[in-house]
Amino acid sequence: MSLFRRDPVTGRWTIFTPGKLLIENISVRHRSDTAPGFCPFCPGHESKTPNETFTIKSQDGSQWKLRVVPNKFPALSSDALPAHETYGIYDLIEGFGIHEVVIESPNHTSDFGKYSSEEARNVVRAWQERMKVLSVDKRVRYIMLFRNCGAEAGASLEHPHSQIIAIPIFPRLVADEIESSRRYYEWKERCVFCDIIHEEQAQGIRILIETENFISFVPYAARFPYETWILPRRHQSHFYKIDDKCRDEFAELLLQTLKRIDIALNLPPFNLVLHTTPCHEGEVGHYHWHLEIIPRLARIAGFEWGTGFYLNPILPEDAAKKLNSNLE
Numbered sequence: 001m002s003l004f005r006r007d008p009v010t011g012r013w014t015i016f017t018p019g020k021l022l023i024e025n026i027s028v029r030h031r032s033d034t035a036p037g038f039c040p041f042c043p044g045h046e047s048k049t050p051n052e053t054f055t056i057k058s059q060d061g062s063q064w065k066l067r068v069v070p071n072k073f074p075a076l077s078s079d080a081l082p083a084h085e086t087y088g089i090y091d092l093i094e095g096f097g098i099h100e101v102v103i104e105s106p107n108h109t110s111d112f113g114k115y116s117s118e119e120a121r122n123v124v125r126a127w128q129e130r131m132k133v134l135s136v137d138k139r140v141r142y143i144m145l146f147r148n149c150g151a152e153a154g155a156s157l158e159h160p161h162s163q164i165i166a167i168p169i170f171p172r173l174v175a176d177e178i179e180s181s182r183r184y185y186e187w188k189e190r191c192v193f194c195d196i197i198h199e200e201q202a203q204g205i206r207i208l209i210e211t212e213n214f215i216s217f218v219p220y221a222a223r224f225p226y227e228t229w230i231l232p233r234r235h236q237s238h239f240y241k242i243d244d245k246c247r248d249e250f251a252e253l254l255l256q257t258l259k260r261i262d263i264a265l266n267l268p269p270f271n272l273v274l275h276t277t278p279c280h281e282g283e284v285g286h287y288h289w290h291l292e293i294i295p296r297l298a299r300i301a302g303f304e305w306g307t308g309f310y311l312n313p314i315l316p317e318d319a320a321k322k323l324n325s326n327l328e
């Protein structure tokens with residue numbers, strides 16, 4: 001039976017069509033390699049990328065374990081001034097932005113789900129350190145952090161990496177989430193994400209992993225098959241403000257969650273995005289940072305583009321069950 005479910009954060013509806021319609025659209029997909037060739041991120045090719053903005057080295061300092069470098073072909077330019085212009089009724093902002101790449105490992109064929117705990121901790125530390133520094137820039141209003149894994153998920157280089165883009169405007173999707181969360185907060189005087197965590201704990205059927213300070217689960221109105229969210233259990237607006245202990249705990253939970261996805265879905269392509277509060281806002285009651293993992297099994301088709309509804313053939317409870325099976 002099909003059913004509509006409403007996401008309490010955005011109010012967006014997903015139509016679940018378990019077992020039938022469109023199931024063929026999520027034919028199991030595996031990460032396929034991007035075209036082999038010269039890799040500018042491999043050790044020995046450091047001169048092919050701009051200078052590091054952050055590095056983690058081996059204990060004796062002879063090798064790097066992780067490098068953060070400005071993107072050589074940035075989507076946006078860090079020199080432009082983010083001046084707002086208008087042409088008649090149309091608005092325009094010059095393409096200012098700071099675009100960095102986190103080269104997560106020297107090992108070309110490694111991947112997040114295969115990392116050691118230490119490697120995962122290093123990656124999350126680099127994300128936090130760079131976001132902390134970039135958030136001080138007065139031109140920056142929002143910092144996006146994302147990871148494309150597999151050519152189908154938009155990765156142009158196979159070498160494991162994530163990307164950070166600091167921009168002068170709020171991305172629409174995040175602005176929508178923040179606005180809806182604010183309305184919920186004004187109505188109930190509680191954070192919608194804190195409420196979701198309590199509800200997930202009470203229902204207990206969509207949770208993957210729960211630790212002292214974090215939780216990962218398949219959201220009630222997941223847009224995509226096996227979509228997974230990770231949230232800090234205690235209310236926190238800004239990702240970059242996590243303390244060192246929580247940061248390491250988060251890295252481990254992310255690693256274990258990605259391992260489950262890799263095992264259950266046999267290395268699917270996926271995207272990972274971090275949603276956090278805009279830089280110049282302090283701690284706010286209505287918005288709670290979180291990470292969204294989207295395995296790219298389904299193709300977004302005309303129906304989604306045309307309506308904003310999503311069609312998902314896998315119920316979140318079934319998705320959680322599958323991700324929780326096959327555990328060693």
Ligand SMILES: [Zn+2]
Nearest residue numbers: 039042108159
């Ligand atoms: Zn490489």
Ligand SMILES: [Zn+2]
Nearest residue numbers: 191194235288
């Ligand atoms: Zn909260």
Ligand SMILES: [Zn+2]
Nearest residue numbers: 177275290292
């Ligand atoms: Zn979000």
